[in-house]
Amino acid sequence: MTVSKLFEKGKSLLKNQEIDNFANEARWIFESVFDCGREYLIFHADDTADEIKSAEFIDKIQKRASGVPVQYVVGSWDFYGESFAVGEGVLIPRPETELLVDFALDYLKDKKEPVVVDLCAGSGCIGLTVAKKRPDASVILVEKSAEAFSYLEKNLNIFGCANARIICGDIFDGFESFGIPVSDLILSNPPYIESKDISTLQSEVRYEPLMALDGGDDGYMFYNAIAEKWLAHCSAVAVECGEGQAERIKSLFSDLCADVYSVRDFNGIERTVIGRKD
Numbered sequence: 001m002t003v004s005k006l007f008e009k010g011k012s013l014l015k016n017q018e019i020d021n022f023a024n025e026a027r028w029i030f031e032s033v034f035d036c037g038r039e040y041l042i043f044h045a046d047d048t049a050d051e052i053k054s055a056e057f058i059d060k061i062q063k064r065a066s067g068v069p070v071q072y073v074v075g076s077w078d079f080y081g082e083s084f085a086v087g088e089g090v091l092i093p094r095p096e097t098e099l100l101v102d103f104a105l106d107y108l109k110d111k112k113e114p115v116v117v118d119l120c121a122g123s124g125c126i127g128l129t130v131a132k133k134r135p136d137a138s139v140i141l142v143e144k145s146a147e148a149f150s151y152l153e154k155n156l157n158i159f160g161c162a163n164a165r166i167i168c169g170d171i172f173d174g175f176e177s178f179g180i181p182v183s184d185l186i187l188s189n190p191p192y193i194e195s196k197d198i199s200t201l202q203s204e205v206r207y208e209p210l211m212a213l214d215g216g217d218d219g220y221m222f223y224n225a226i227a228e229k230w231l232a233h234c235s236a237v238a239v240e241c242g243e244g245q246a247e248r249i250k251s252l253f254s255d256l257c258a259d260v261y262s263v264r265d266f267n268g269i270e271r272t273v274i275g276r277k278d
Helices: 003-016 022-034 051-065 070-074 095-107 125-133 146-159 195-200 221-229 246-254
Strands: 076-079 082-085 115-119 138-143 164-168 185-188 236-240 259-264 270-276
Touching: 003 022, 003 051, 022 051, 022 070, 051 070, 070 076, 082 125, 082 146, 095 125, 095 185, 095 236, 095 270, 115 125, 125 138, 125 146, 125 164, 125 185, 138 146, 146 164, 185 221, 221 236, 221 246, 246 259, 246 270
Parallel strands: 115 138, 115 185, 138 164, 185 236
Antiparallel strands: 076 082, 236 270, 259 270
C-alpha cells in the first residue's frame, strides 16, 4: 500500500466514526508513527509504506476511532511551544492553562532566583515550562498520582531542567510536610469538577484520570487546601478554575492577599485567579 492510500484509509476510519477533526488527527497520528513532518505525505505519497509502521498507524487510528483522546494516541502534546509526554493516567495540557505560565513569567521578571511551587503538577507542563524559561528559578513540582508522576519524571528527563525538583506527595499534607522553602509563587491547575458532574463530561474527557478531574462534592476541595495549608507560605498564588468558580476562590484568597483578581481566557471565562501579597 502506498503512503497516500494508507493515509486516506486512516482518514476514512476516523471520518466514519464522526471524529470532527479527522483529517488533522489522522495526520498527527501518521507523523508520530512515521516520525516525519507534514511534507513527507507530499514528497513520498507514491512510495510503498513500511509494513510495520503501517500496521502501527492503523492500530493507533482504531484506538482514536474507539474514543481514546488523540493526545494519548500520539503520546505527546504541545504546551507553550514545547512538547510534553502524555498518556493514560495524566491530564492532557490545554491552551487555557498557558495563562498560568503567562502570569508567572510576568510576575517573576524582576525577581532574582525565585522559588516557585507547582501543586498538582501532572505532566509538569506548568512548572517545567517556568523552569525552562527561568533557569535561575528553583521550581518544585508536587504530584500525588503514581501514574501522573511517571510522566512528570519522563518530562523532567526530556527537558533536563537542573533547577526543577519533583516530589511525589499529597498537597493536603500541607506546606510544612515537604521541607521546601517559602516560595515567591505557587501555581496550580487542580482538579475542580464537582464529583456529580464527572459522568456528564464528554466521553474523551472521561478517559483522563479521575484524580485529575474530581474536585470533590462542590469542586473547591483543592482550593480550600491551597488557601488553608499553602497560602501563608508564599508571596503570590495563581490557580486555574472552572466556569463560575472565580468569585468563591477570590474570597478564599482575600484574607491573606492584598490584591486578588481573575483573568479571562480566550472564551471570556474567568479562568485564572491570582492573589498577590506584594
